Structure formats: C-alpha cells, structure tokens
Amino acid sequence: MLKQLKHANNNFILAGLIQSSSTIVVVLVNAFINVILLSNFPKSWIPYYYFAATVMNVISASILVPILAKPSTKPAFYLECICGIIIFLFIFLLPSHLMLINFSIIFVLLVINLAFGAIAWNAAASAFDTRTFRDAARYFTIVNGLVSALAGAAIYFLIVLYGNKIVLIAILFSILVSCFGLYCIKPLKYEIYNKQTQLSPFKYPIFIKIAFYVILTAVVFTFIDYFLKLKMHEYDADAIAKYMTIIYALGNILTAAAQLYSRKILERFGLSGLLLGIPVLLFIAMIPVIFYPNLFFISLLFISWLGINYSYSNLGRQIVINTLPRIIAKKARFYSKAYISPIGLLLGAVIITIFSYHFELYPYQLIIVIILAALTYLVFKIKKEYSRTLFKSIEEKRFYLPLGYLTYDRSLIKKELAYFFNSLDASYILLGFSLMKQLSLNELPENINLLMAHNDFSVRLNAVKIIKLFGDKTSCQLLLERLSVEDNAKVIWAILETLLKKNPKLIKDNIKRYLIDARPVFRAVAIIGVVKYGNLVQFISAFLLLNKMLFTDDVNERLWAIKALGFIPIGVFSKELGKFIYDENCVIATEAMRTAEKLHAYSLLPDIIKQVGRRGMNHEIRKIIIKSGSEAIPYLISGCKLLNLHQIKPLIRMLCAIDDNKVEAALIELMEINNVYFQNELSKQIAIRTLHVRASPTLLMRIKTAIYDHLKKIEFINQLNEIAKTDLQRHEIFLRKQVHEKCLLQWLAVYTKPAGILRLQPILLSEQNDELTKLKQAQALEFLDSIITDRDLARKVFSVIEAHVDKKQGGKEILLSDINDPWLKQVFSFNRFAKKELAMDAIEKAMNLRAISIFSRLPAEILLSITEEFVLKDMVKNQYIFHPQEYAEGLYCVVSGEIDLYDQNELIYTVQAKECFGLIALFDDYLRLFTAKASSDGAYLFLKKEVFERLTEDYPDIMYEVTKNIIRKFRTILENKYRNNKDNYTSLGL
Secondary structure (H helix, E strand, O other): OHHHHHHHHHHHHHHHHHHHHHHHHHHHHHHHHHHHHHHHHHHHHHHHHOOOOHHHHHHHHHHHHHHOOOOOOHHHHHHHHHHHHHHHHHHHHOOOOOHHHHHHHHHHHHHHHHHHHHHEOOOOOOOOHHHHHHHHHHHHHHHHHHHHHHHHHHHHHHHHHHHHHHHHHHHHHHHHHHHHHHHHHOOOOOOOOOOOOOHHHHHHHHHHHHHHHHHHHHHHHHHHHHHHHEEEEEEEEHHHHHHHHHHHHHHHHHHHHHHHHHHHHHHHHHHHHOOOOHHHHHHHHHHHHOOOOOHHHHHHHHHHHHHHHHHHHHHHHHHHHHHOOOHHHHHHHHHHHHHHHHHHHHHHHHHHHHHHOOOOHHHHHHHHHHHHHHHHHHHHHHHHHHEEEEHHHHHOOOOOHHHOOOOOOOHHHHHHHHHOOOOOHHHHHHHHHHHHHOOOOOOOOOOOHHOOOOHHHHHHHHHHHHHHOOOHHHHHHHHHHHHHOOOOOOHHHHHHHHHHHHHHHHHOOOHHHHHOOHHHHHHHHHHHHHHHHHOHHHHHHHHHHHHHHHHHHHHHHHHHHHHOOOOOOHHHHHHHHHHHHOOOOOOHHHHHHHHHHOOHHHHHHHHHOOOOOOOOOOOHHHHHHHHHHHHHHHHHHHHHOOOOHHHHHHHHHHHHHOOOHHHHHHHHHHHHOHHHHHHHHHHHHHHHHHHOOOOOHHHHHHHHHHHHHHHHHHHHHHHHHHHEEEOHHHHHHHHHHHHHHHHHHHHHHHHHHHHHHHHHHHHHOOOOOHHHHHHHHHHHHHHHHHHOHHHHHHHHHHHHHHHHHHHHOOOOOOOOHHHHHHHHHHHHHHOOOOOOOOOOOHHHHHHHHOOOHOOOOHHHHHHHHHHHOOOOEEEOOOOOOEEEOOOOOEEEEEEEEEEEEEOOEEEEEEEEHHHHEOOOOHOOOOOOOOOEOOOEEEEEEEEHHHHHHHHHHHHHHHHHHHHHHHHHHHHHHHHOOOOOOHHHHHOOOO
C-alpha cells in the first residue's frame, strides 16, 4: 500500500516530514502556552484567557484560511519562516516579568498553533490526488502520534537538563524542518479558482444539529481544560512544561490508536457509534473525576477528550457534512472550525466566569454530565436527519461521482439500499447498483433473483455484474438458471463471463454443447473455455471455429469472435485485429479497438489513432489512448504532424489528458509546428491542463518564447492592416489577428494564472463595441497587468495592445516578400475573380467559400484542407440539380449564376451567388422536399454529406451560421408565401 502512495519527487516522505514536524510544533506550542499562562498570571485570569483566545482564533482563522487555501505552498512557506523568526526572538525575550509581553506572546503562539495545524494537512492534500490522500491520511495520523510521543519523551528529559526554554528551541528546530519540507514538496494537483456560493449551510437542518454538537463538545473541552489549568497552576514553569508536553503527546498517541479502529466502529455501529464516542467514553472517564478530582484523573479525562474528539468525533462530523452539496460542504467545514467551535469556547468561558469566584469544580462536573446527556440525545437526532439528507442527496445525484472518495455511514446505506432495489423504477435500481460498486458493499441484494428477471435488460446486466463483483459460487447456480431463459446477447455474455471467473467447472462441463450452439455468444465463450481449460484436440477445433467466425459476413458472429480474442493472448490474430479496426461497421471497429487495448497490443495504436474523426468513436478512442499512457505518446505526436488539422484537435486533447512525465516533452516538441490554428488548440489544451498539473520550468521557458513570437506577429498584423486594400484582405487579417490573440492569452494563462485568464478571455476578445463591454475590457486588462509578474513581458504585451488602440502604426513600408504567413501572402497576392471553368485551384475555391456566410470564420488552414473535398461543377440554364424524393448527398455552394427552388411548380426561393442550399436535408435522413433548377448559366461547389458532418462536429461554430442561414431562408419563403396576406404572416410570430 505504501508503494502505491509514494509519488514522484518524494512527496510521500516530504508530506510525512511536514506532518510530523508540524504536529511537534502544535504539541510544544500548546504546552508552552500553558507554561506562560500558568506561571505568570493568577488563577482569576484563566477565564479571561478563554475570551481572548476565542476572539484571537476567529480573527486568525478568517485571515489565515484564505491565504493557506491557495494552491501554492509558497504562502505557507513564507508564513512558517515568519513564525520561525518570531520564535527565535522569543528565545531572547523570555522569561519576561511584563504581563503585556507575556499576554502578547500567548496570542502569537495561538496563531502559530492554528497556522501549523492547517499547513500540515493542506500540504499533504496538495501532494496527492483525493483518493490517495484519503488513504495516506491514516498513515500520517499514526506516524504523528508516534513521533509526538518520541518528541515528548525527548523534550521531557531536555527540560530536566536545560529548563523550559529548550521547548522554544525545539519548536524552532521543528519549524525549520517543516520549512525544508514545504520548500521541496511539489504539489501534483491544484485548483486556482474555487467556485463560491451564496448558499449558507445553515439552511440545512443537518448542519444546524451538527453545529450544536460542535458547540457542546467545545464547552466540555473548555471545562476539562480549565480543570487541568487549575491543578497545574500550583507547579513551577519547568514542571508545567514537562507535564503538558507529555499530556499532549499521549493525546496524540491515543488519537492515532483510535484512528486505527474508527473505520471498524463505523462499519459495525454506523455514524452513531462514532458520534457517541464523546458522551459515552467521556462519561466513563468523568466518573473518577467526580469522586477524586485530582491531577491524575483530570489528566486522563483531558487525554481521553483529545483522543476521542480528533478521531471518532471528528470522523463522524465529516461524515455528516459529506451529505451536503460539495461547495456548501466546504463552507460548512470552514464555519465549523473558524466560528462554531469558538462559539462553544466562548460559551464555556462565560459559564466559567460566572462560577469561578464561588465554586471550584462541582458545578462544572454537573454541567458536563448534563451536556453529555444532551449530546447523547442529539446524536440520535443527527442520525435520523443524516439518513433523510443522505438519501435525498443520492436521489438528486448531488454527490453521485465522489462517493468513492468520501466517507459515509456504510451500514446505513446497506440498510436503505433495499428501498432502491424494491423500486419499480429501473433508474433507482441502477443507482443502487452504482452505490454498491462505488462503496464496495460485499453483500448481494436480497431480491437479486427478481432483479435478474427484470423487464429492463440494463437492470439484468448490472445484476450479473454485481454478482461478478460480490457473488460467490452459490450465486453461480442462479446465473445458470437465468442462462436457460435469457434472450439478450449482452446479458448472456456477462453471465458466461462471470461463470468463467467464479465457477469455470460449469463452463468446462458444457464446452461441447456450447461449441455447436447456434448462438455466437455461446460459441465465443466456449472458445475461451477451450483455450484456458481444454485439451489439444478441442483447442484445434476451437481455433478453426474462431477463424471461421472472424471472417464470416455475419456481423454478429464477428462481434462475439472479436470479444473472445480479448481473452486469448495469441499473436497470430494481431494482424487480423488491425484490419477489423478499419471495419466499416462502427460496432466491429470499436470492439476491435477495445480488444487491442485489453491485450496491450500497442503496435495497433497508430491504426486506432487513424480512426479519429469517425462518427461516434472519438470517446472510445480517447479512453483507450489515455489508458495506454506513455506508449501512445509517440503515435500521438506523429498523428499531429501527419493528419488533417480538423482531426488533430482530439489528439491534442488526448495527449494533454495522459498522466505521464513524458507528456511535457511531447508538448514542447509540438510547439515547434508552425501553424497558428494548431498552436491555438495546443495552447488552449495546455492551459486547461495547467489547471490541474503545474507546468515545469522547461515548458514555461518555451511558452515565454512563444508569447514573444505571437506579440511580434500581432504587431506585424497591425501594420499589415494599414496597407490592406480590399474587404477580403481586411477580413482575413482580422481573423488571423484574432487567433494570434487567442494564442497569446492562452500562453499567458499557462505562464501566470490559468483559471483567471481563461475566464477573462471572452471579455478581452469580445467584438462588441458598447460602453459596458469597454468597461469590462478595461477592468480585465488591469487584472492581466496585475498577474504578469515579469514586468518586461508585461510592458511588451501592453505596448502591442496600446499600439492597436491608437491605430497609428509607423515603420517601413511592407512588401509582399515581408509576409511570412503563407495564407496572408496568398490573400494579398490573390486578385482574380471566380471562374466558371473546372480549372479552379485550391486558393480560388477557398476565396469563394470564404464569401459564403457559414464558412466566413472557418480557420484558413481548415478551409484550404477541405477545398480538396469540394467538387466544382458547371451548370446551364434550366438544368435540374436535384428532384424531390431524392437522397440528400451533400451541400451545394453557388459560385456564379442563380438556382431556383420549387415546391411542386411554385417558386419559393432563388439562391444567389455566394449562397448555399440543401442544408436542411443534411441533418436528417429524409429525402429532398424541393426541386432545384438552374435559372442561368454558372457553377457551384459540391461537398459530400459525410465530410460536412465531420466538419460540424469539429467546428460547432459552423452550426451557428447554418442555423442563421436556414432561419433567414425560412423567413424569406414565408414572406413570399404570405406576401398578399400580411396578417397571416404576422400571426406566425416571425
């Protein structure tokens, strides 16, 4: 387990170092606070200490939590350095006889205590992903207990030799160790932007109840701490230091020991077992204090509170808060620590102040017993509300995905799952199965036999999968009975696969019968059984049968044969498997890719990557590529260099999604590709990746070079715009500049703050010219200026922006040879009009397509790449382009001339040059409704339907223009139809 928890850069060791040293700091600081308070102030001051400490905790938490919640470890590192300097000064200031100095030192130590308690866990959380951190937290808690015990013992003997000032030296040394860990640790994952919510957790009854629980436990702690301080007040400073150090160390040991059994208590007794820890166990520890209120029994009570509160009770509170929506739960945890717990301390201080001058311990003992009884009653109320909130959340699927990462009352979920499995709604049953998988509940539903016979095949399929995960050999008999009546091939396959895993003897006994079964799914499983358990004769016959199934014309036979290959690591079929990846049937091709991934056939990755762009397959390809990890990286790089631009976008996304150290080297290599639209997509995906994975210094240096490169290009484009003579040139310059600006902002996002700049990008690139947009852009530019720490870079960025605003460009005259951009050079050299003859080249096609609205904003490289797919066709007057009831083959773009559209014999629309038609039929499988007939000589460009579909998937912006085009034509048709009756037209609401 430990090997799985260790990460690159020794994060596991460093996080443990930070945890241990911070725990020692907290233990020693708490001990030294008691030393200063009890040796320098009278007993009557102790109640007022709680008042001041509460206020100080609230203020400190409000200031420190937002600082320490930042993703970087730098704020924590600087804060610890400041704490180290302060402790160093305290070594020379103490002992002091001035009360003001002593009181100030106490409050500074309280802040240090709070800060190190937060830093220890924040640093560990930033070093691991959520699931790993959850597992690592248990080890850290145990290690903290052992280390604090050893440190406490060592400090005890050092105090005997050198006095209580040695505690400050030990604190300083621990701070230096923690600083070293913070300096070296490298967060693996972080979020720059934390989504905020205006909703309050107090709107949820469950949080109100847990808030009362926290307040009452804080009151109990205040009383117990007061007991201990009263008894310790009689001793000198050295004795207090030695005793309190040991007390806090023993508290940590008890916490670690209790942590080992907290999960077992949760599984056996549920949430109430954890929350009852404080009222039940503390009452037991309280009994000897009632009769013999001496230092020994009070110390045992104090240690018990520390151990129970920070193990059982803390876990119970977290489980309750986990039922809230994730954003509100985060706020609830902050409120609980920063405000609710101090309210309990404040209330305890008020009660102590009332009774402190009249009585000693008896009133507080009585109040503690009453509070413990109230807590017991409150626990059962919390349990009832927890059940209601939890299942309301599950029904709303609020925390459906993170269930596996958080801790819940599994015993309660087990009991209540019966509600889902007895439901008539299939979606509830499927949700119940999902909960079982995520929480690894090892018990099958009581009505599993009924679920196996459910009308919905997806319920039956998931029931089989649950048996595969949690069933035993006895449940295999149930599967065998279901097999005789099941008619769905997927469910049959799942049953046979489960039997093969759970009880292969049942498959072996029926191999002969399955090999000759008419259903291919049975034959496929029989082949797997023969390969694993059969003899040589059976193996040869199964091999021949598999070969026959693979190369039959029956799609169903081929599908199950390919599935069977996933369980047979035989290299002889690898070449055939590669052929199936290119199969016209998407189901066959997808299954072939899954089988290749299952067999780790990495040599087939190039074939899989070539399927990018096939309709409905990109999602499966993405999963396979990401699972392949570093093996896929070289093939993704090759694909990015060889495939068409509109096929490259998903490849870049896949590359950025791979979690491997080699990814950044691949990204740096791809940054050398000199294509602005490629760089636009690359910079966007790297910026998104940087939201989760910090960019390395090498990548940041290369990005800085790219930023300067785009600044030069934008500066040149600004100058080029001054010499543009035609609208076409100005339009292409505008589009080119816009994409360079996108690249610039996205690279700046990686270099500075990804979330902040990506959120502002739409505002900065907005084409609207109203006053509100200008104001937002000015504010966005101010923010941009504030986050660029490299001031030379900031000056360069804003010099280019200001030059654009002034629109007064100077410099030498630009010649055609000075234009390095291939597309802009073609635009400025293009001076011919569209021609009718078939000799139209790619640039002429691109220029004609650019004039059509749906292609007006398409990237130039994409436009050029699809011009090969457009076929130029001549037309003569009265020539029919298509007729009603014909299959829609593609899109028509008129280059010159006009085409009339007829509904039967009625003219409904005339398509002019630079317009397209035939769009509606491209979005469904219906036949043509109208007749298209040329009304003059001319020419048109034709694009196949398949190419158009792929293009709209890769560039959704085209769909916006297509929608506008269809609506505009529809409106024109209606105007023509209702020209003589405007009332009918108006009544349509158009």
